[in-house]
Amino acid sequence: MSAPPAAEAPSSLPWRDALKVYLEPATLRMLALGFSAGLPLLLVLGTLSFRLREAGIDRTTIGFLSWVGLAYGFKWAWAPLVDRVPVPPFTTLLGRRRGWLLIAQFTVIAGLCGMAFNDPRDGLPPLVWCAVLVAFGSATQDIALDAFRIESAAARKQAALAAAYQTGYRLAMIWAGAGVLWIAAWAELPGLAGYQNSAWKFAYLVMAGSMAVGVITVLLSPEPVRAAPPRPKSAGEWLESVLIEPFADFIRRYRWQAVLILSLIAVYRISDVVMGIMANPFYVDMGFTKDEVATVSKIYGVIMTLVGAFVGGVLSMRLGVMRVLMLGAVLSAASNLLFAGLATRGHDLTALVLVVSADNLAGGIASAAFIAYLSSLTNVSYSATQYALFSSLMLLLPKFIAGYSGAFVDAFGYHAFFIGTAALGVPVLFLVALASRGYTNGAAKDNKKAPDPAAT
Numbered sequence: 001m002s003a004p005p006a007a008e009a010p011s012s013l014p015w016r017d018a019l020k021v022y023l024e025p026a027t028l029r030m031l032a033l034g035f036s037a038g039l040p041l042l043l044v045l046g047t048l049s050f051r052l053r054e055a056g057i058d059r060t061t062i063g064f065l066s067w068v069g070l071a072y073g074f075k076w077a078w079a080p081l082v083d084r085v086p087v088p089p090f091t092t093l094l095g096r097r098r099g100w101l102l103i104a105q106f107t108v109i110a111g112l113c114g115m116a117f118n119d120p121r122d123g124l125p126p127l128v129w130c131a132v133l134v135a136f137g138s139a140t141q142d143i144a145l146d147a148f149r150i151e152s153a154a155a156r157k158q159a160a161l162a163a164a165y166q167t168g169y170r171l172a173m174i175w176a177g178a179g180v181l182w183i184a185a186w187a188e189l190p191g192l193a194g195y196q197n198s199a200w201k202f203a204y205l206v207m208a209g210s211m212a213v214g215v216i217t218v219l220l221s222p223e224p225v226r227a228a229p230p231r232p233k234s235a236g237e238w239l240e241s242v243l244i245e246p247f248a249d250f251i252r253r254y255r256w257q258a259v260l261i262l263s264l265i266a267v268y269r270i271s272d273v274v275m276g277i278m279a280n281p282f283y284v285d286m287g288f289t290k291d292e293v294a295t296v297s298k299i300y301g302v303i304m305t306l307v308g309a310f311v312g313g314v315l316s317m318r319l320g321v322m323r324v325l326m327l328g329a330v331l332s333a334a335s336n337l338l339f340a341g342l343a344t345r346g347h348d349l350t351a352l353v354l355v356v357s358a359d360n361l362a363g364g365i366a367s368a369a370f371i372a373y374l375s376s377l378t379n380v381s382y383s384a385t386q387y388a389l390f391s392s393l394m395l396l397l398p399k400f401i402a403g404y405s406g407a408f409v410d411a412f413g414y415h416a417f418f419i420g421t422a423a424l425g426v427p428v429l430f431l432v433a434l435a436s437r438g439y440t441n442g443a444a445k446d447n448k449k450a451p452d453p454a455a456t
Contacts, residue, residue, distance in 0.1 A: 026152040027164045029221050033101075034168025035175075036214020037145055040108050040138035042176040043115070043207055044131040045069050050181070050280035050293070055120045055195045059281050063406025065128060066277045066399065071135035073396030075143055079388030080246065082143045095223030097151070100144035105215050107137025109208050116204035119197040141214075146387040150375055151224035162371035163313025166364065167306050172210075174302045178294035180207055185290045246382035247389065253379070261377065264431040265393045268325075268370055271333045271425035272363055273398035275418065277405045282339075282414055287347040296352050301360040308364020313372070315365075321373050322436040328366025329432050333425025335359040340418035370394075 042048075049062050082100050086092070090099030114130030149161050180203045187199035251258050283293045316324045338355040345351050374394075378386040401424075409417050 027160055029152070029217060030149055030161045030164040031168040032213055032217040033145055033148070033221075034165035035172040036105060036168075036211060036217065037138070037142055037165070038169030038172030039176050039207065039210060039214075040112070040134050040141075042173055043112060043180070043204065044134045044138070046276065046280055047177055047180050048115075048131065049277065050284060050290075051184075051200055052120055053281045053284045055197075057120060057124070059278070059406035059410055061124075061406070062281055063277060063409075064403050065124070065131075066405070067403045068128065068131045068135050069395065069399045069402075071132065072139045072142070073392050073399055075139040076385070076389040076392040078140070079143045079385045079392075082140060082388075083147065083246070083382060083385045094218070097144055097148040098218050098221060098223055101141060101148065101218045102215065104137050104141035104144060105211055105218070108134050108141065109211050111135075111137055112204055112208035112211070116201045116208065121195070121197070142391065143388045146391065148224055150378055150387060160313055160317065162375065163309045163368045165371065166309035166313075166367050170302045170305045170309065170364070173305075174299060175210060176207060177297065177302070178299050180204070181290040181294040185294075246379075246385035249379050249382060250377070250386055250389075254377075260431070260435055262393060264428070264435050265374070265390050266397050267424075267428050267431065268329065269332075269366070269394055270398040270401070270428065271336055271421050272366075273395065274402045274405060274424060275336050275339065275421040277402040278409055278414070278417060279339075281406070281409075282343070285414075286343075288349075288352065292349060292352070296349065297356050300353055301356040303360075304357045305360040305364035305367075308361040308366075309368045310364075312365035312368030316369050316372050321369055321376065322432070324365065324369035325373055326429070326432045326436070328362065328369050329425060329428045331362030332366045333422050333428070335362045336418050336422035336425070340415050340422070343414040343418060 045066060045068070049066070052062050052065070053059070084096075086096060087099055087103060090103055093099070094102060111130050111132075111134030114133065115127055118127040118130060120127050149165060152161065183203040183206055184196075184199040187202045188196045189198070254261060279297070280293070283297065288296075312324055312328065315327075335355075335358050338358055342348070342351050342355045374387060374390045377390065405417065408420070
């Protein structure tokens with residue numbers, strides 16, 4: 001049992017050593033696997049909302065369909081199975097982490113192919129069920145991948161791995177955001193105005209093929225070294241070790257602080273998640289074309305996110321996670337106010353570049369620090385289950401609220417919506433301040449981290 005942690009001290013790691021960690025094998029693997037993790041998200045949420053709006057689906061329906069993303073919020077429910085249950089022949093041949101990763105990636109590929117072959121104008125249910133399959137496979141991939149990342153390096157290197165993961169994730173978002181729009185625009189038949197499902201079909205099939213990056217990386221990666229869990233003596237003991245103990249361990253280690261930590265996790269990304277559901281419908285309604293959105297939102301924006309993730313990772317190692325966590329919270333909430341201003345300008349391409357760039361820079365800084373924070377809270381014996389709990393909790397409330405975003409925009413307009421999402425971030429600042437009092441670098445020591453395997 002750990003004592004209540006005290007204030008965090010900045011790291012004394014030299015700048016050169018802090019940067020060299022980005023060239024280590026474990027970090028480079030996370031770059032490629034981050035791409036595999038980031039690819040499905042936009043295809044069932046952001047890019048899909050653009051496709052649906054172009055097909056004439058109303059904003060209220062698009063908002064409610066974002067609840068497909070709740071699969072990410074409930075992944076803790078099957079995380080214990082991913083953490084402990086082998087699935088022959090995948091786990092026999094590849095190991096537990098890599099085996100589950102490959103299963104999840106095949107599920108995503110199947111769902112994306114299904115989305116490609118369904119036209120939303122012929123009825124939404126088939127498309128929605130395929131999107132649910134993609135979300136389920138993607139959430140399962142996240143569970144296994146988070147455990148893979150945490151077990152692949154020592155606690156002091158987790159911020160760098162988080163930054164590499166975010167870099168790969170955002171590169172995938174360029175491809176799943178800008179790439180899919182460019183491909184759909186290129187595949188459109190000349191002379192035909194309006195929505196063309198054949199173009200979207202081709203684009204989604206290309207996205208399904210792009211999951212090969214993750215599949216190949218899994219096949220070429222070593223299974224992380226981890227201590228074997230004790231063999232249970234009975235079925236009841238097995239259920240307790242798989243379903244109960246990961247959550248009980250967290251409560252034992254943090255006691256009353258667990259409530260504060262879980263509250264912070266639940267709302268930290270609320271401004272970004274709620275705002276993000278209406279971003280693509282907003283671009284369509286403001287008259288921006290596919291090419292403009294692809295170039296600005298998915299290129300300039302994602303490049304700034306990569307810069308933010310790199311800066312956030314380095315600053316977290318140098319200045320401490322909690323300081324950067326506060327900085328990210330302030331910037332994320334404030335950047336939504338820029339969208340409120342953009343809503344009053346209409347089709348202004350220069351303003352779009354500035355607003356999207358600032359918003360994504362803030363998001364990159366916040367994400368790198370937040371992932372490092374979550375990683376430091378886990379016990380390596382239950383890394384998949386505990387991290388799944390944290391990342392699920394991070395999305396559950398924001399995605400539920402985001403389901404009403406379309407109805408809110410229809411009732412009050414985009415300007416009021418963006419101001420409201422910025423206001424949602426204010427309570428986060430107070431929670432970060434309170435959590436900073438109890439956080440320490442020593443918290444990671446209480447998580448029973450395994451020896452650093454990064455050099456192997």
